[in-house]
Amino acid sequence: MSEPHHHKGANPFAREWSRLRQVFREASPYESFEHVIILVLTVLIMVITAVATVSLVQNVWGLVWQDQFSANSTSAFQDVFGNIFTVIIALEFKSSLRLTFVERKEVVRGRTIMLIALLAVARKFIILDLQATSPAELLALSAAALSLGAVYWLIREQDVRIFMRRSQPPGEATTPTKLG
Numbered sequence: 001m002s003e004p005h006h007h008k009g010a011n012p013f014a015r016e017w018s019r020l021r022q023v024f025r026e027a028s029p030y031e032s033f034e035h036v037i038i039l040v041l042t043v044l045i046m047v048i049t050a051v052a053t054v055s056l057v058q059n060v061w062g063l064v065w066q067d068q069f070s071a072n073s074t075s076a077f078q079d080v081f082g083n084i085f086t087v088i089i090a091l092e093f094k095s096s097l098r099l100t101f102v103e104r105k106e107v108v109r110g111r112t113i114m115l116i117a118l119l120a121v122a123r124k125f126i127i128l129d130l131q132a133t134s135p136a137e138l139l140a141l142s143a144a145a146l147s148l149g150a151v152y153w154l155i156r157e158q159d160v161r162i163f164m165r166r167s168q169p170p171g172e173a174t175t176p177t178k179l180g
Contacts, residue, residue, distance in 0.1 A: 023035060038097050038100060042094060045097065048090050049091060049094065052086045052090055053087050056086075059079060059080060060080055063080070078128075079127070081127075082123055082126055085120075085122065085123035085126060088119060089119045089120060092119060096112040096113075111156055114148055114152040114155060117148050118145065118149060118152060121141060121145045122145070124141060125145070
């Protein structure tokens with residue numbers, strides 16, 4: 001005597017399909033084109049993420065199985081954490097595309113792009129062989145990380161100000177008052 005579940009969480013695929021149909025019904029032809037591109041990119045990133053995850057599991061399993069996974073093996077840790085960052089970057093890409101599609105944003109948010117770039121630079125630092133890296137390359141990577149971090153912070157601060165402005169009731173002052 002089981003009844004079919006009709007609440008929201010019962011079938012996530014049906015819910016997503018319904019949402020997808022609604023998005024395309026409400027979209028202009030160009031918006032539909034953009035949505036198709038986002039869907040294709042999402043599928044490709046999902047494939048890349050799955051392949052990177054399988055590669056990571058094989059890498060870790062091989063290191064453990066061959067008893068090469070020790071605290072003294074920095075190259076093994078660099079490889080593993082480099083692969084972990086690859087998966088994290090792919091997941092962040094997928095997440096940003098999903099938000100762009102679901103929230104119907106016109107473009108992928110600049111903050112997300114900066115975050116992905118920061119993750120890529122952090123990944124580069126992790127996999128870097130310090131003995132084979134020139135000081136100029138280290139300086140360039142450090143400058144890139146600092147610049148990306150500053151831009152990310154500025155974008156985030158702007159987003160916070162916009163959110164605060166939108167969340168204030170009409171008629172209230174939009175500038176903060178000084179506390180004395």
